[in-house]
Amino acid sequence: MIHWLTDPFTLAFMQRALVAALLVGVVCSVLGCYIVLRSMAFLGDALAHAILPGVALAYIAGFSLLLGALIAALVVAFGIGLITRGGTIREDTAIGILFAAALSLGIVMISTIQTYATDLTHILFGDVLGVGPHDLELTAGLAVVVLATVLLLYKEFLVVSFDPLLARISGVSPGLVRAVMLVLLALTIVISLQTVGVGLVAAMLVTPAATASLLTKRLPAMMAVSAVIGALSSLIGLFASYYLNVASGAAIVLAATAFFVLAFVFAPRRGLLWRGARGLLASSAQHG
Amino acid sequence: MTRVAHGLGFQLRDVNVNYDGHVALERVSLSVSAGAQVAVVGPNGAGKSTLFKALAGLLPLRSGRIDLDGGPQQLRLAYVPQREEIDWRFPVTSLDVVLMGRYGRLGWIRRAQAADKQAALASLERLGMRPLAGRPLAELSGGQQQRVFLARALAQEPNLLLLDEPFTGVDVSVRTSTLEVLDSLRAEGVTVLLSTHDLNLASERFQQVLLLNRKVIAFGAPDEVITAESVAQAFGVQALFVDGAIIIDQCCPPPES
Numbered sequence: 001m002i003h004w005l006t007d008p009f010t011l012a013f014m015q016r017a018l019v020a021a022l023l024v025g026v027v028c029s030v031l032g033c034y035i036v037l038r039s040m041a042f043l044g045d046a047l048a049h050a051i052l053p054g055v056a057l058a059y060i061a062g063f064s065l066l067l068g069a070l071i072a073a074l075v076v077a078f079g080i081g082l083i084t085r086g087g088t089i090r091e092d093t094a095i096g097i098l099f100a101a102a103l104s105l106g107i108v109m110i111s112t113i114q115t116y117a118t119d120l121t122h123i124l125f126g127d128v129l130g131v132g133p134h135d136l137e138l139t140a141g142l143a144v145v146v147l148a149t150v151l152l153l154y155k156e157f158l159v160v161s162f163d164p165l166l167a168r169i170s171g172v173s174p175g176l177v178r179a180v181m182l183v184l185l186a187l188t189i190v191i192s193l194q195t196v197g198v199g200l201v202a203a204m205l206v207t208p209a210a211t212a213s214l215l216t217k218r219l220p221a222m223m224a225v226s227a228v229i230g231a232l233s234s235l236i237g238l239f240a241s242y243y244l245n246v247a248s249g250a251a252i253v254l255a256a257t258a259f260f261v262l263a264f265v266f267a268p269r270r271g272l273l274w275r276g277a278r279g280l281l282a283s284s285a286q287h288g
Numbered sequence: 289m290t291r292v293a294h295g296l297g298f299q300l301r302d303v304n305v306n307y308d309g310h311v312a313l314e315r316v317s318l319s320v321s322a323g324a325q326v327a328v329v330g331p332n333g334a335g336k337s338t339l340f341k342a343l344a345g346l347l348p349l350r351s352g353r354i355d356l357d358g359g360p361q362q363l364r365l366a367y368v369p370q371r372e373e374i375d376w377r378f379p380v381t382s383l384d385v386v387l388m389g390r391y392g393r394l395g396w397i398r399r400a401q402a403a404d405k406q407a408a409l410a411s412l413e414r415l416g417m418r419p420l421a422g423r424p425l426a427e428l429s430g431g432q433q434q435r436v437f438l439a440r441a442l443a444q445e446p447n448l449l450l451l452d453e454p455f456t457g458v459d460v461s462v463r464t465s466t467l468e469v470l471d472s473l474r475a476e477g478v479t480v481l482l483s484t485h486d487l488n489l490a491s492e493r494f495q496q497v498l499l500l501n502r503k504v505i506a507f508g509a510p511d512e513v514i515t516a517e518s519v520a521q522a523f524g525v526q527a528l529f530v531d532g533a534i535i536i537d538q539c540c541p542p543p544e545s
Contacts, residue, residue, distance in 0.1 A: 037379075155399065158384075162380060165341075165346065166389075166391075167391075169346075170391040170392035217379055217381070217424040219384075222379050
């Protein structure tokens with residue numbers, strides 16, 4: 001049993017994959033709490049797809065994919081802010097326009113490459129087994145930046161998410177906090193590129209946090225539980241990938257989804273079973 | 289918490305505010321003295337919330353000016369929002385919400401200190417909510433939720449308190465406890481503006497009533513302000529006059545124009 005657990009990680013690329021997957025799982029899940037609470041899932045998904053042209057450009061020009069993705073994510077994040085600033089275009093409309101345009105641009109660029117299908121698959125669905133030592137350093141650095149910012153600005157993120165009016169009265173600019181959140185979201189998507197890819201990063205942002213919201217009552221607990229679920233999902237996904245020879249990114253997301261289904265059915269008070277049992281008790285009390 | 293607060297007086301001069309592309313407040317001029325408690329009455333879309341947001345500095349003035357006694361740096365504002373502006377499922381406890389009232393004096397990054405927690409707990413105590421300090425917001429009744437927001441306002445130690453429709457969608461006991469808090473704030477001299485549809489409440493519990501429908505219809509003592517003529521002017525066809533009594537039909541408010 002011990003060997004079964006440790007065997008995969010005697011290989012250097014598997015060790016790197018493990019560290020990268022754990023980092024991404026934790027960062028996505030923690031930041032994802034705000035994505036879920038603020039109903040920003042659409043923005044996260046759109047931003048993830050919109051970094052494709054940056055990745056494609058980096059791939060063709062031969063510089064770091066992460067750097068390309070980072071630049072594209074920041075450009076798109078600020079583009080959305082710019083289009084909606086005047087108030088004539090709604091945010092979801094702006095997101096929709098930029099998201100589709102950037103995705104198309106990315107696909108056009110990638111389709112000029114000979115190994116189109118394989119490359120696109122790696123970008124869309126991740127290639128955690130191909131994480132290099134330098135990638136890992138950058139991933140770890142960005143993960144620390146995101147987590148440290150979330151901890152440091154806990155109070156500001158909380159009040160802007162819960163009551164933007166109070167935030168403004170208290171001298172905390174919701175616009176500034178939102179911009180910081182967008183940058184963190186961009187960084188998170190960039191490091192997720194390697195493990196789950198642009199197609200599935202939204203799931204890692206939303207699913208563990210939504211699971212944690214069913215199990216907890218306060219934001220700090222929600223973040224902690226979400227981080228644990230994200231890390232466990234990454235671990236389980238990697239094992240599945242190694243032993244069953246399936247795509248690692250998709251396996252990670254499926255593991256996270258399994259946790260969500262368990263919580264959705266069995267969670268105390270908020271789970272399907274609990275609510276169902278209470279409904280039955282109530283109706284039998286009425287009839288009895 | 290026992291220290292005596294001093295209310296803030298202020299003057300509006302020819303204030304015009306646009307909201308969502310239409311004129312929400314038109315040539316509003318009024319003077320509120322420190323420690324006054326004013327009921328702001330008007331139909332839906334009369335600009336009550338807009339007035340509050342303009343006072344809080346959350347909406348720009350198209351023209352006119354708002355002067356605060358002693359200058360803008362004197363403002364210590366607390367705002368109790370309308371119920372529908374709050375996400376009641378947000379994972380916070382009563383104490384978490386009230387602590388947010390202390391953020392204004394903390395500045396960026398600095399965490400709430402022991403003194404802030406004491407102030408927050410004392411505010412909860414004042415509204416009889418101390419035993420529920422650790423209870424998640426989602427598990428409180430509507431009345432308890434309202435008390436938490438009142439406690440948050442107290443924890444801000446304001447000199448100007450704005451309450452936006454605090455009696456809409458709450459039961460009689462909440463109404464009573466809210467009015468009790470207002471009474472004790474009156475003793476402390478805190479200036480209070482409260483928006484409501486309820487003309488009876490405004491005339492019975494407030495010394496001053498502002499009848500608003502984009503413009504100031506009337507402002508002053510209740511018996512001067514609440515006349516058949518001015519109420520008809522503010523509420524239009526929603527005001528019914530039956531044997532000398534005024535009835536406001538709030539069943540089906542017309543769409544905001």
